Amino acid sequence: MTGTTYTHAPGFVAGDRPQIVTARFQYEDSYTLERALATDGYAGLRAALSRSATEVHDEVKAATVLGRGGAGFPAGTKWGLTPAGVWPRYLVVNGDESEPGTYKDRLLMERDPHQLIEGCLIACYAAGLSQCFLYIRGEMALAQERVAAALNEAYAAGYVGRNILGSDFSLDIVLHWGAGAYVVGEETALIESLEGNRGMPRLKPPFFPAAIGLYGKPTIVNNVETMANLPWLMRNGSAAYTAIGSATSPGTRMVAVSGHVKRPGVYEIINGTTTFRDLLYGEEFCGGIRDNNELKAFVPGGGSAPWFLPDQLDLPFEGRLIGAAGSMAGSGAVMVMDDTTDIPNAALTLTRFYAHESCGKCTPCREGGTWLMRILDRVVAGQGTHRDLDQLLEVGATICPGDFPHASSERLGLAAVPFPYKMTTICFVGPSAYTPVHSALTLFRDEFEAKLVKRTFIPVTAVSVSETEAAL
Amino acid sequence: MSRLTEDNVRVAHEIISRYPRPRSATIPLLHLAQQQDGYVTNDAIRHIGELVGATSAEVLGTATFYEMFKFEPVGKYLVNICRTMSCALMGGEELMHHAEHRLGIKAGSTTPDGMFTLEHAECQAACTEAPTLQVNYRYRFRVTPETFDALIDDLAAGRLDSEIPAHGTVARIRQHIPAERGVGAVPPEDATNAPSWMTVAEAPK
Incomplete structure (x- = not known):
C-alpha cells in the first residue's frame, strides 16, 4: 500500500547498539505474553519481588534513570518526593505522546506492552503505589488494543492483580485513554483529564503531583519509556545500566x-x-x-x-x-x-500547532499564541509589514519576558543564550508557540524580510494588470 | 436511541468500577457513546452524567475540550491528514490539497454521501513516516496521491471493513479485569493505610 517495506515496528531502525527497551522489536509477535515470557519477560519483576521495596527503590536511584518524557528528572528521586505517611499513592503513566516530532512511546506500547506493564509493576512495588493508571493517547487505536490485550493476558497469568506471583504485592493496572488534546501530556493536565475534567494544567505550587495529585493524593507521573527501562534495570542491575x-x-x-x-x-x-x-x-x-x-x-x-x-x-x-x-x-x-526549506512557513507549522492546542487557561498563551499564529500567517502569505516582525517579538515577550534561549551562530556573530526561559503561563504550551518564531526570526531574519517586499495580488475585477497599466 | 443501550450500560458499569471515583470514567464513557451512535448525542451526555454522578453541563464541558468527540454526525470514515512540521516538510499540505480535490470537499467537511469527513490533524506521532494520515485512527504512512486514491477506492468498496471499523470505534479490544484476579478500586478516603508489601516503616522526611 505504501510502497515501503517495513520491519515489524514501522519507523524503528535497529543497529549494532545496546538495546535496553527495544530488544523484542525484532519479533513479529513481540507484543504477546508468549514472546515476552520466552525473552526474559517478567524476570525483572521476579527479581524485584525477591528484594524489599526499599532495595528496589535504591537500585533505581543508583541507576539515575532520567525521565524520558521531556523534563529529564530522575525517576528514583521523583518517587521519593511523596510526603511520608500519606496514602494512598498512585502511579499515572503518561502515554499521551503528542509532542511534534516525537514518537517512541507509541512503539513501546504497540510493540512491547508487557515490558511496559512489568515496568509499572516494578515502580508501584518500589514506591508503594496502590493503583496504576496507564493513560494512552486517544488517537492511538493500535496501542490501546495491544495494551488492553496484554493486560488481559497478564491478569489471567497472575502477573497483575491480586497477590502477584504468590506474593503479598497486589496491584490493579487500569487502561485509560484520552480523546485528543496535546496539553494533557502535561502532568497536572493529565491528572485533571483522568479525573474526568477538561485537561487544563494546575498551578504548581501547590499542585505538585507527588504531593497533591490524582484525587488530591500523592501521585507519581512517569513517561512510558521511563517505565520500559525498569525491567532491564532489575534484571541487570544499576552498575550495568550506568556502564552504558x-x-x-x-x-x-x-x-x-x-x-x-x-x-x-x-x-x-x-x-x-x-x-x-x-x-x-x-x-x-x-x-x-x-x-x-x-x-x-x-x-x-x-x-x-x-x-x-x-x-x-x-x-x-x-x-x-x-x-x-x-x-x-x-x-x-x-x-x-x-x-x-521555507523557514517562516516551517515555523508557522509549529506555532499553529501550539496556538491550536492552547487550553485557554492562561491569557498570554490563549491570546498570544493566536496572535503569533495570525501575524506569522500573514507574513508567510506575503501580506505582512516590517512592523509585524517587531510585533511577533513583542507578543512573544509577553509570554516569555527577558532573554529567550537560542543557539550560537558563527555566521551571525551570536552567542548562545542558555535554556530555560522565564514564562508568564502555567505550562509550556504558550512558550512553545513562541519558540519557533523566536528561533526562526533570530537565525533567519532575512527570510522573513524577503517576504515583506512581495505582495500577492488579487484583482477586484477581471481586468488584467497589464491592461490597467496600459490605461494609465 | 441515543441513551446508552443495556449492553453498553453493562460495559459502562464495568469501566466505572475500575476507578476510585466514578467521574474518572467520563472520557471512556463518551467514547462508548460515540462508538454506539457515531457521535456524542445530548441524550448520551445526560445519561453519562447520571452514570458518573455529574451534571450534563459538566459532562458537556469535558467532552467539548477533546477533539475526538463529535457532536453532529460525521462521515463513516474520518480522514485526518497531519499538517505539523515533519509532515509539512515532507508534503503534508500537498497531500491535503490532493485529498480535497479527490473528495471534492474542503478540510472540515463531509462528502454528500456521508462516507468521508476530511480534517487537518496535528502531529500523529509517526513523524519519520511522513506524510501520514489516519482513517478512523488507523495509520497510513508515506502517503502519495496514488496511494491516497487507492485508499479511498478501497474504503468506498468496503475492502478495508475488517481493518477499519466505522467512525466511533477506536480500540476494538477492551480491558477486562476478572473478578477473582482484580484488587478493586477503593475511594481514596478509604485507603489511608500503607500497602501490605510496604512493611518497612518510612523514615520521616
Whole structure:
C-alpha cells in the first residue's frame, strides 16, 4: 500500500547498539505474553519481588534513570518526593505522546506492552503505589488494543492483580485513554483529564503531583519509556545500566529523527554520547541529508525546543549540554530542515500547532499564541509589514519576558543564550508557540524580510494588470 | 436511541468500577457513546452524567475540550491528514490539497454521501513516516496521491471493513479485569493505610 517495506515496528531502525527497551522489536509477535515470557519477560519483576521495596527503590536511584518524557528528572528521586505517611499513592503513566516530532512511546506500547506493564509493576512495588493508571493517547487505536490485550493476558497469568506471583504485592493496572488534546501530556493536565475534567494544567505550587495529585493524593507521573527501562534495570542491575551512556545521562534513549534526512527513523541511541552529527550523517543512523542537500537547521528535542544550526552538530545528545547551548533535549525528537526549506512557513507549522492546542487557561498563551499564529500567517502569505516582525517579538515577550534561549551562530556573530526561559503561563504550551518564531526570526531574519517586499495580488475585477497599466 | 443501550450500560458499569471515583470514567464513557451512535448525542451526555454522578453541563464541558468527540454526525470514515512540521516538510499540505480535490470537499467537511469527513490533524506521532494520515485512527504512512486514491477506492468498496471499523470505534479490544484476579478500586478516603508489601516503616522526611 505504501510502497515501503517495513520491519515489524514501522519507523524503528535497529543497529549494532545496546538495546535496553527495544530488544523484542525484532519479533513479529513481540507484543504477546508468549514472546515476552520466552525473552526474559517478567524476570525483572521476579527479581524485584525477591528484594524489599526499599532495595528496589535504591537500585533505581543508583541507576539515575532520567525521565524520558521531556523534563529529564530522575525517576528514583521523583518517587521519593511523596510526603511520608500519606496514602494512598498512585502511579499515572503518561502515554499521551503528542509532542511534534516525537514518537517512541507509541512503539513501546504497540510493540512491547508487557515490558511496559512489568515496568509499572516494578515502580508501584518500589514506591508503594496502590493503583496504576496507564493513560494512552486517544488517537492511538493500535496501542490501546495491544495494551488492553496484554493486560488481559497478564491478569489471567497472575502477573497483575491480586497477590502477584504468590506474593503479598497486589496491584490493579487500569487502561485509560484520552480523546485528543496535546496539553494533557502535561502532568497536572493529565491528572485533571483522568479525573474526568477538561485537561487544563494546575498551578504548581501547590499542585505538585507527588504531593497533591490524582484525587488530591500523592501521585507519581512517569513517561512510558521511563517505565520500559525498569525491567532491564532489575534484571541487570544499576552498575550495568550506568556502564552504558554518559555519567550524567546513563543508559540509552529513543530518538526519532524526521524531516529531510535519507533514512528517517526511531533509533535507540547510547544516551549522552551520540552526537547530532552521528545521528544525521552516520551510516548506522540517518545517512545524511536527502539528495545530498545542505543542512539548514534542525529542531533538537521536539517542537517545543529552540532550533539549532549546523554549528551545533557536534554536540552530544545530552540534556545539560544541549541546555547550555540554548535548547533542550526534550522528548527525543529531531526534525531536520534542508536548504530547500521555507523557514517562516516551517515555523508557522509549529506555532499553529501550539496556538491550536492552547487550553485557554492562561491569557498570554490563549491570546498570544493566536496572535503569533495570525501575524506569522500573514507574513508567510506575503501580506505582512516590517512592523509585524517587531510585533511577533513583542507578543512573544509577553509570554516569555527577558532573554529567550537560542543557539550560537558563527555566521551571525551570536552567542548562545542558555535554556530555560522565564514564562508568564502555567505550562509550556504558550512558550512553545513562541519558540519557533523566536528561533526562526533570530537565525533567519532575512527570510522573513524577503517576504515583506512581495505582495500577492488579487484583482477586484477581471481586468488584467497589464491592461490597467496600459490605461494609465 | 441515543441513551446508552443495556449492553453498553453493562460495559459502562464495568469501566466505572475500575476507578476510585466514578467521574474518572467520563472520557471512556463518551467514547462508548460515540462508538454506539457515531457521535456524542445530548441524550448520551445526560445519561453519562447520571452514570458518573455529574451534571450534563459538566459532562458537556469535558467532552467539548477533546477533539475526538463529535457532536453532529460525521462521515463513516474520518480522514485526518497531519499538517505539523515533519509532515509539512515532507508534503503534508500537498497531500491535503490532493485529498480535497479527490473528495471534492474542503478540510472540515463531509462528502454528500456521508462516507468521508476530511480534517487537518496535528502531529500523529509517526513523524519519520511522513506524510501520514489516519482513517478512523488507523495509520497510513508515506502517503502519495496514488496511494491516497487507492485508499479511498478501497474504503468506498468496503475492502478495508475488517481493518477499519466505522467512525466511533477506536480500540476494538477492551480491558477486562476478572473478578477473582482484580484488587478493586477503593475511594481514596478509604485507603489511608500503607500497602501490605510496604512493611518497612518510612523514615520521616
